[in-house]
Amino acid sequence: MPMTQDEIFQKVKETLVEALGVDEEEVTPQATLTSDLGAESIDFLDIVFRLEKSFNIKIPPGDLFPDNLLNNPEYVVNGKLTPAGLAKLKESTPHLDFSNFEKDPDVSKMPELFKVETIVKYVSKKVNG
Amino acid sequence: MRWIWIDRFLEFKPGHSAKAIKNVSLAEEHLHDHWEDFPVMPTSLICEGMAQTAGILVGQARDFKEKVVLAKISKAEFSELVLPGDQLTYHAELQTITPQAASTHGTVYRNGQIIGTVDLMFSHVDQNMAGLKFPKENFVFTGQFLRLLAGFVEARAQ
Numbered sequence: 001m002p003m004t005q006d007e008i009f010q011k012v013k014e015t016l017v018e019a020l021g022v023d024e025e026e027v028t029p030q031a032t033l034t035s036d037l038g039a040e041s042i043d044f045l046d047i048v049f050r051l052e053k054s055f056n057i058k059i060p061p062g063d064l065f066p067d068n069l070l071n072n073p074e075y076v077v078n079g080k081l082t083p084a085g086l087a088k089l090k091e092s093t094p095h096l097d098f099s100n101f102e103k104d105p106d107v108s109k110m111p112e113l114f115k116v117e118t119i120v121k122y123v124s125k126k127v128n129g
Numbered sequence: 130m131r132w133i134w135i136d137r138f139l140e141f142k143p144g145h146s147a148k149a150i151k152n153v154s155l156a157e158e159h160l161h162d163h164w165e166d167f168p169v170m171p172t173s174l175i176c177e178g179m180a181q182t183a184g185i186l187v188g189q190a191r192d193f194k195e196k197v198v199l200a201k202i203s204k205a206e207f208s209e210l211v212l213p214g215d216q217l218t219y220h221a222e223l224q225t226i227t228p229q230a231a232s233t234h235g236t237v238y239r240n241g242q243i244i245g246t247v248d249l250m251f252s253h254v255d256q257n258m259a260g261l262k263f264p265k266e267n268f269v270f271t272g273q274f275l276r277l278l279a280g281f282v283e284a285r286a287q
Contacts, residue, residue: 018203019203042200042201042230042250042252043201045227045229045230045250045252046201046203046232046250049224049225049227049230049232049250052225053224053225061227061228061229
């Protein structure tokens with residue numbers, strides 16, 4: 001039986017409360033993982049490990065959060081993603097909402113792309129197909 | 130003083146779990162500062178003992194080719210104090226390991242009784258997302274640590 005969006009959200013919320021030590025009330029769909037919930041780079045891996053366990057799914061490297069994109073000089077010039085970099089990012093992480101980011105693809109703003117609802121959307125596709 | 134906070138492995142199951150002991154002694158300088166009138170093993174050093182037990186478990190799982198560093202204390206809870214004369218046992222289980230990182234679950238015993246939990250995350254630093262470079266030699270797993278594994282697994286620094 002497919003899981004409802006609310007069931008997925010509740011489970012994602014539990015995962016983030018445990019991984020980031022935040023209060024339940026702080027975990028809203030629009031909350032960003034870094035600015036609002038204080039996630040650091042290692043926390044992204046922790047979140048992936050916990051989601052895999054809690055939903056019994058496999059998350060390949062770079063599938064939920066982009067991987068090694070910023071190390072490639074072809075994709076980043078003067079602190080901004082190049083059109084090729086943006087295209088690669090869109091292709092590898094289609095669950096992210098790029099509508100604001102693509103107007104000014106400054107890499108320092110990339111963390112703002114990762115919201116709680118991003119994870120819910122990704123997991124939903126994984127568990128419900 | 131040597132930065133080694135486990136005395137001996139009791140058990141080592143490659144890629145699965147490890148159990149190490151640490152005898153707490155009044156001969157250790159740090160206990161006299163923590164505190165002078167009431168020496169107590171600092172919980173931060175209990176975390177370090179678990180990190181060494183679990184870190185060696187993680188390192189061995191990749192044949193000590195990766196530089197394994199403690200990246201996150203996901204959980205650390207203790208219900209009792211540990212005093213001179215007590216024996217600590219660290220039981221670490223490998224939960225997840227990927228090319229970039231690993232997570233472990235740890236149980237702390239004092240004289241055979243469970244007194245705490247220490248869950249950790251380790252990073253394989255050469256695989257870091259920022260692309261930072263580190264020295265070629267494995268500065269994490271020196272001979273001192275590897276000697277602890279003698280009799281359990283064959284371990285050589287890379």
